[in-house]
Amino acid sequence: MKLKVKEKLFGYMDQEIKNHIIRGDSLKELKKMEGEKFDLIITSPPYNVGKEYEVKSSIEKYLETQEEIIKQLVRVLSKKGSICWQIGNYVEKGEIFPLDIFYYGIFKKFKLKLRNRIIWHFGHGLHASKRLSGRYETILWFTKSDNYIFNLDDIRIPSKYPGKRYFKGPKKGQISGNPKGKNPSDIWEFVLQDWESLLWDIPNVKSNHPEKTIHQCQFPIELVERCILALTNGDSWVLDPFAGVGSTIIASLKNGRNSVGIEKEEKYCNVAQARIEDFKKGNLKFRPINKPIHKPSKNDKVAQIPLEWLSVSQ
Numbered sequence: 417m418k419l420k421v422k423e424k425l426f427g428y429m430d431q432e433i434k435n436h437i438i439r440g441d442s443l444k445e446l447k448k449m450e451g452e453k454f455d456l457i458i459t460s461p462p463y464n465v466g467k468e469y470e471v472k473s474s475i476e477k478y479l480e481t482q483e484e485i486i487k488q489l490v491r492v493l494s495k496k497g498s499i500c501w502q503i504g505n506y507v508e509k510g511e512i513f514p515l516d517i518f519y520y521g522i523f524k525k526f527k528l529k530l531r532n533r534i535i536w537h538f539g540h541g542l543h544a545s546k547r548l549s550g551r552y553e554t555i556l557w558f559t560k561s562d563n564y565i566f567n568l569d570d571i572r573i574p575s576k577y578p579g580k581r582y583f584k585g586p587k588k589g590q591i592s593g594n595p596k597g598k599n600p601s602d603i604w605e606f607v608l609q610d611w612e613s614l615l616w617d618i619p620n621v622k623s624n625h626p627e628k629t630i631h632q633c634q635f636p637i638e639l640v641e642r643c644i645l646a647l648t649n650g651d652s653w654v655l656d657p658f659a660g661v662g663s664t665i666i667a668s669l670k671n672g673r674n675s676v677g678i679e680k681e682e683k684y685c686n687v688a689q690a691r692i693e694d695f696k697k698g699n700l701k702f703r704p705i706n707k708p709i710h711k712p713s714k715n716d717k718v719a720q721i722p723l724e725w726l727s728v729s730q
């Protein structure tokens with residue numbers, strides 16, 4: 417029996433596709449997908465810097481191609497959904513072009529709203545000799561509407577000084593923080609000891625990282641996890657249109673979400689499937705989410721849990 421178009425589209429997202437990588441070209445595969453399906457689209461696109469999986473072109477041509485894909489991504493994004501676009505610099509003759517600046521204009525054309533420009537800092541990388549060494553990339557977090565999923569409590573991090581109190585005003589003497597922890601923040605202050613703790617300090621995936629595979633540009637599973645926890649619910653679908661070795665799928669599986677990835681290179685698809693299987697068997701190595709960066713001494717009064725909080729259930 418011949419299926420009607422609607423049934424075909426629904427069937428596309430069946431159990432065989434769930435938590436899998438589709439091998440193919442993003443634009444072509446996206447065109448087959450039903451609209452408004454995904455609550456989160458998270459990816460790190462090619463940067464047009466001549467990596468083994470890309471053919472370098474002019475920045476104009478590169479952005480034109482990406483715009484076509486983004487148009488489809490906006491179509492498949494749910495009304496309460498978010499796009500997290502993790503990106504670094506395009507470099508030409510020593511001059512850097514921060515790609516998020518160029519992408520911002522494209523997303524605005526499609527009327528998306530920027531909620532945060534998250535700085536992702538990492539401590540290691542190439543040492544530059546004619547400019548400062550690059551040690552961060554950004555994640556542009558856009559939403560389709562003003563009514564978007566945002567579960568702040570699910571990504572709170574431990575307060576550095578849970579015992580801190582208001583020292584003046586009507587709340588003087590009361591505890592100023594939240595027993596569930598603090599907002600992880602997208603910003604830093606130029607105070608040395610706060611520098612590391614306020615940034616999204618997640619080591620990038622270099623050779624000594626437990627998640628390292630053959631892929632040159634993996635992002636860490638914990639980076640994706642934080643976005644998934646904050647921007648999706650239990651029944652949400654997550655999409656990575658440039659899935660590489662499947663970090664997004666693993667982060668989704670780890671948190672009980674449904675996900676799909678698209679990747680054009682067979683060898684990365686194979687590694688991704690192997691990682692997914694290893695994860696399911698409990699054999700995949702990964703860095704745990706939210707490893708604390710700075711711990712004040714337990715003797716510091718401000719580091720102690722206030723008596724008032726001991727009765728609050730976590």
Ligand SMILES: C[S@@+](CC[C@H](N)C(=O)[O-])C[C@H]1O[C@@H](n2cnc3c(N)ncnc32)[C@H](O)[C@@H]1O
Nearest residue numbers: 441442469633634635658659660661663679680
């Ligand atoms: C920066 S990497 C993403 C790595 C991924 N975040 C991970 O953790 O493994 C970009 C990926 O996009 C893939 N790619 C580039 N153009 C593509 C296209 N048109 N369709 C599908 N995949 C594409 C590349 O092969 C590469 O693996």
